Amino acid sequence: xxxxxxxxxxxxxxxxxxxxxxxxxxxxxxxxxxxxxxxxxxxxxxxxxxxxxxxxxxxxxxxxxxxxxxxxxxxxxxxxxxxxxxxxxxxxxxxxxxxxxxxxxxxxxxxxxxxxxxxxxxxxxxxxxxxxxxxxxxxxxxxxxxxxxxxxxxxxxxxxxxxxxxxxxxxxxxxxxxxxxxxxxxxxxxxxxxxxxxxxxxxxxxxxxxxxxxxxxxxxxxxxxxxxxxxxxxxxxxxxxxxxxxxxxxxxxxxxxxxxxxxxxxxxxxxxxxxxxxxxxxxxxxxxxxx
Amino acid sequence: xxxxxxxxxxxxxxxxxxxxxxxxxxxxxxxxxxxxxxxxxxxxxxxxxxxxxxxxxxxxxxxxxxxxxxxxxxxxxxxxxxxxxxxxxxxxxxxxxxxxxxxxxxxxxxxxxxxxxxxxxxxxxxxxxxxxxxxxxxxxxxxxxxxxxxxxxxxxxxxxxxxxxxxxxxxxxxxxxxxxxxxxxxxxxxxxxxxxxxxxxxxxxxxxxxxxxxxxxxxxxxxxxxxxxxxxxxxxxxxxxxxx
Numbered sequence: 001x002x003x004x005x006x007x008x009x010x011x012x013x014x015x016x017x018x019x020x021x022x023x024x025x026x027x028x029x030x031x032x033x034x035x036x037x038x039x040x041x042x043x044x045x046x047x048x049x050x051x052x053x054x055x056x057x058x059x060x061x062x063x064x065x066x067x068x069x070x071x072x073x074x075x076x077x078x079x080x081x082x083x084x085x086x087x088x089x090x091x092x093x094x095x096x097x098x099x100x101x102x103x104x105x106x107x108x109x110x111x112x113x114x115x116x117x118x119x120x121x122x123x124x125x126x127x128x129x130x131x132x133x134x135x136x137x138x139x140x141x142x143x144x145x146x147x148x149x150x151x152x153x154x155x156x157x158x159x160x161x162x163x164x165x166x167x168x169x170x171x172x173x174x175x176x177x178x179x180x181x182x183x184x185x186x187x188x189x190x191x192x193x194x195x196x197x198x199x200x201x202x203x204x205x206x207x208x209x210x211x212x213x214x215x216x217x218x219x220x221x222x223x224x225x226x227x228x229x230x231x232x233x234x235x236x237x238x239x240x241x242x243x244x245x246x247x248x249x250x251x252x253x254x255x256x257x258x259x260x261x262x263x264x265x266x267x268x269x270x271x272x273x274x275x276x277x278x279x280x281x282x283x284x285x286x287x288x289x290x291x
Numbered sequence: 292x293x294x295x296x297x298x299x300x301x302x303x304x305x306x307x308x309x310x311x312x313x314x315x316x317x318x319x320x321x322x323x324x325x326x327x328x329x330x331x332x333x334x335x336x337x338x339x340x341x342x343x344x345x346x347x348x349x350x351x352x353x354x355x356x357x358x359x360x361x362x363x364x365x366x367x368x369x370x371x372x373x374x375x376x377x378x379x380x381x382x383x384x385x386x387x388x389x390x391x392x393x394x395x396x397x398x399x400x401x402x403x404x405x406x407x408x409x410x411x412x413x414x415x416x417x418x419x420x421x422x423x424x425x426x427x428x429x430x431x432x433x434x435x436x437x438x439x440x441x442x443x444x445x446x447x448x449x450x451x452x453x454x455x456x457x458x459x460x461x462x463x464x465x466x467x468x469x470x471x472x473x474x475x476x477x478x479x480x481x482x483x484x485x486x487x488x489x490x491x492x493x494x495x496x497x498x499x500x501x502x503x504x505x506x507x508x509x510x511x512x513x514x515x516x517x518x519x520x521x522x523x524x525x526x527x528x529x530x531x532x533x534x535x
Contacts (some may be wrong), residue, residue: 164397167386171394174383181343181377182442183369183398 005134015249016149020204021226024197030236034097038104040219046072046202047209069202076198112216123210141210228272234282302351313505324482326492329502343375372449384428399446412441433464
């Protein structure tokens with residue numbers, strides 16, 4: 001039974017990471033109708049910022065990590081002001097924003113290389129808690145990921161359902177023109193959504209930077225997987241995204257276990273292609289919401 | 292200097308190269324209801340969209356409560372009591388009736404007293420009380436209109452703009468809704484009502500304008516006996532002068 005527990009652990013960890021990424025992308029997609037290509041680079045920047053606060057500024061671990069996430073959320077505000085709002089209201093604004101976010105990826109990656117150099121860095125394990133699960137040990141950052149990711153995204157879902165700003169976000173998603181007539185300012189909602197989404201990406205960056213390594217390209221892989229999650233769960237539905245993230249995490253864990261690390265991405269993307277051909281609206285959606 | 296709540300002066304607007312409004316002027320006094328009549332596609336909705344700053348006018352000006360609305364956001368106008376209930380809105384399909392009503396109170400700055408507003412809306416539209424937990428996407432056309440009007444009331448309007456509230460409704464539902472509008476008429480200070488039902492507009496307003504080809508071609512007091520035939524000939528392209 002060692003194999004099963006190893007696969008499950010890995011699925012929950014990967015699923016959690018993809019969830020943090022994909023939830024933000026879904027939120028941005030459903031309100032702004034754009035895909036944020038910069039999300040992976042922002043994850044990477046969040047990891048570097050935390051590392052700097054920890055290693056260079058000498059802050060203790062927890063404040064450094066929280067500081068890194070908050071700093072990146074602040075960068076998210078600038079991101080919205082510089083890359084989203086100048087373009088979104090122009091004709092074909094969604095395409096312009098996508099290209100701008102693609103440019104942001106290169107900008108952020110080059111900036112990381114200039115600022116922090118090519119040496120690979122790593123954050124220490126988060127905590128020393130350990131649990132034995134059916135013969136395999138789950139500890140430190142893995143354990144934090146398994147718990148933190150669903151908690152954060154669950155809180156987000158709850159906030160969207162219960163709070164005033166959540167109501168506003170959902171209203172703008174569902175009927176932009178009428179929302180404006182009610183006095184909802186799209187700018188405020190965009191700012192809120194982008195900041196939250198980028199904050200979640202930073203959390204993923206910190207977790208990944210502790211489990212693996214920090215490098216300028218570290219966000220590329222999670223971004224691609226998050227894209228598969230959106231295709232799987234249907235962009236724009238948080239419920240679909242949660243299910244999609246863990247399904248892709250499980251698929252990746254299973255394929256890695258049985259076919260090896262190099263075959264796993266191939267099979268994951270093959271699954272995505274099949275899904276996009278068979279159910280372009282996502283596996284879990286029964287109707288496509290009109291824009 | 293005047294005491295009008297809304298003054299529209301020489302407004303022109305269009306979409307791309309298509310001119311829709313050709314220098315429209317009108318005013319709405321405090322505690323006055325005016326009606327806009329005219330066939331579809333002649334600029335009534337565009338005029339309303341310009342007034343609530345959802346569409347930018349090419350030239351001319353709109354003043355609300357004594358100040359020019361140019362450059363003000365729709366949000367700002369809502370907070371000052373200019374409430375626009377749009378034509379045929381499909382609302383927010385995934386929000387419940389109560390959520391939609393609360394949303395309107397929240398976004399107009401009346402969240403603190405939203406429950407009072409809700410009670411009031413339920414007395415005007417008892418049907419909505421039964422439907423409070425239902426998703427607005429699953430309501431009938433008449434009920435959707437009630438929610439739309441109810442959302443307008445939740446925002447505590449000073450000037451309430453109603454664009455085609457009875458569009459596409461059956462005579463029975465239309466009648467029910469016009470009773471409600473009559474009630475709203477008694478409590479909201481000023482109203483601009485656009486509707487395809489001429490009798491309804493004339494019975495609910497103080498004055499009316501006929502909009503044709505983006506301009507006002509005829510105006511009058513709603514209580515004067517307006518000949519239906521004369522109005523029809525206006526709609527069909529005649530001018531007010533030809534009637535003599």
